[in-house]
Amino acid sequence: MSAKNLIYNHFFKKFENRKIGNVGCELEFPLVNKSGSDVDKAFARGIFDYFSNRGFKRAEDEGYFFENAHGDVISFDNSYNNFEFSLCYGNNLCEIKKRFDEYFAEAQNYFSRENYELIGRGTNPNKSTISQNRAEFSTYNMVDDFLKTYGKDTKFPDFPAYLSSVQTHLDVDLQTLPTAYTYFAKLDFVRAILFSNSPDFDKKGYRCYRDFLWEQSAFSKCSNITGKVDAEFETVDALVGYFLEKDMFNRKRDGKYEIFAPVNIKEYFENEKYGAKGDDIDCYLSFKNVEITARGTLEVRSDCTQPLNSSFAPCAFNLGILCNLDAAISDVDGFFDENSIAMSNTELRNIVVSGKKLNKICDEDILSDFVYDLVEIAAEALEKRGLGEEKLIEPLYKRAVTLKCPADAEYNNQNDTF
Template sequence: MKREEVKNLMYERFIEPTKLKKDVFVGVELELPIINLNKMAVDLKLVHELTVKFKNYFDFKVKARDENDVICALEDHVTGDIYTFDCSYNNLEISFGKEENLYPVKERFEEYYKFIQDVLNKENHTLTGLGINPYRKYNKRLPVPNGRYRMLYHHLCLYKKYGDEISFHDMPEFGMFTSASQTHVDVNFDNLIPALNAFSKLEPVKAILFSNSVLNGENMELACSRDMLWEDSMHGYNKKNIGMFDTLPQSTGELLEYLLSTSIYCTEQEGKYINFKPTVVTEFFKKEKVNGEYFEDGKYHEITFKPKKEDFSYFRPFKFVDLTFRGTIEFRSVCCQPVNETMTAHAFHMGLINQVDEINQILDEDTVLFNKPYSLTELRKIFAKSYFPEFVEKSELKKLLIKILDLASESLKERGNKEEKLLNPLYKRAKSLENPAQRLIKHLNSGGKIEDLIYEYGRL
């Protein structure tokens, strides 16, 4: 397939859907770690029993089963809510059908959460609001037994083959112990590039407000270790697939050119999930043959296959601010938040999605964080740490954070749903300059126990 054909596919998949967008809806995806308080591996039998009880109580329908015929996904056909697991059965995921108002999502989440906790707590298990499972070392490294997650884990484990090319970490199972809070917001064509730019600039600010993934006992310097875990894995083999934009795109043409320089690493042909060395998407479709691997009969087999047009549906970058095929921007960089502050990130994004000109103006004029000799990527890395650099004037930083939150709050007030109240915890974080990760690190460094915050961050 020629480059122009790939470019047309890219346009149809990612740009064209934004032309159909008028109203702004929000989609919320919440991942929460499951913890066995006995400091043992999560009891998977209990998890599967929970799924059946959840199905029966909320009248969800079975959406998918794993290869052992165990239910791994449920769906409510009325709300569009989905109960499932991300990467492993240690990481519960609840995705909510699109809504105009965040409060119905909040109410349903709280109802689901109370039910799930009641089942888990009876067996000394719990959910909590931490972006890294603090008991990850006790859990088994087992992906959900289906084609997609087995392929993904196998792909991430291949980092050793390319260790001379890139410096990788040695935690390919990170998807099984990291939990995120992701937001999808509708974006229209005219607002697409300004929105991508504005929210890309906000990533260092979001690191300050939302970091909550500490590898306790391993790298206490990082408040948002999720960034590192993604970037220094096989997902980051091509650095353009993850993290920040190197240079902010100024047009849809520049955005398309950027996407054409990102890589594809998997597909499905003839019922087989196949992974292969990450290959720039335009180069992939030029090839007559591609060498890959697939799983069958308990082991991996080598395969040579011819790229097909249909393989393009398996192409997906993992940027912090990602354009999806649904005509939405997906915000992927926020860690799972303390449970009683779950909706903060979604309110933040909803409040600012129609304020992109104002955001750009504030940040273009700022001298507290921006307009310094650091790229956006460097700023995100600086503020994903547990401490602030010397160049930051903290009193001025507080003012900047509050100015951004005020902008979000005013926008939410105009919507008339009282969603601005969901931002209140962020004002506290801005005034104290302390995010959940920094609070956890301070607690541990002062001799506190991780269990204290497992309970506190898991409290509704």
């Protein structure tokens, strides 16, 4: 079978009828026992019964996803240490946030009964006193099996149990997709400056330890399914070609997952020895910082969970940048050219997330002005939408001026103040 046609039909065809403006949000939060003890899985799972009395119903056979009439879903992502709100996309981020606020308050009310809380951080502060607490969902079990089978030599093969993030899904028309993908990848280091909130477990000074754990895991044995994006794309065909350089590591047979040593997608589907079936593409997983999804969205997935009163700042910033993409492109290109920035997207983001001084990129005053300009570019687009969404990025102005993210020592993580 043609791997190229399979990739286009599965990932790109849905963009043919998309228009910029809709946004979907996935927000994960560490669930912590305030005493520092491990999570009681039975108590944690009781949240589903609690929400079943509030309009949520089981969305799949295994009982780990509960959905309401809005299409919003609550679940535990990978582990009972990590609770997720998946908000159905729409054209008004403030309306989406309003629904989220109601769900979050209800969830916090339930968890507080036994001295638990959801917190706004990208790494779990109780890492040293808790266990993996994996949610026994078939996909999570398969991922865990792969990580432990092919990542025995890694430091934390169960790392997804201790990480939380914000993922923004954006509608983009097919013609704009290559440019949008390229520039969201270029802005990966800027989002790290604004949103890093994942201190490491070893006190080595990481701002975003999540990057390190993903990229040093067994997923690093797969080509192009984790980490930053350094390539630039001018055409959809070039993006499709990039997909063909990615790897597969799992499939389903007789309803059960199989894992295998990573295999190039083109090779897997076009070499008969692998016994591939067309619907194996349904099992494809990728964790790139910026990704094109089978839902037909451009997904920005490298942003850390934020302090509780700025949870939607990454989603609002990403939406604003997309809606004012030409201005963002002009600003990015000007910054790179005027400051002779020759480092790759990976090198730039690694400076930020590893906790190094930002003057390794360029003069910090110049960098601050650049980041501030991008916040204003996003805010301008949100203001033009006329929905009040610009208020969601107000905390970012101070972060841009000070070049301090929530993970920095000077930052008060929960109250969004210094």
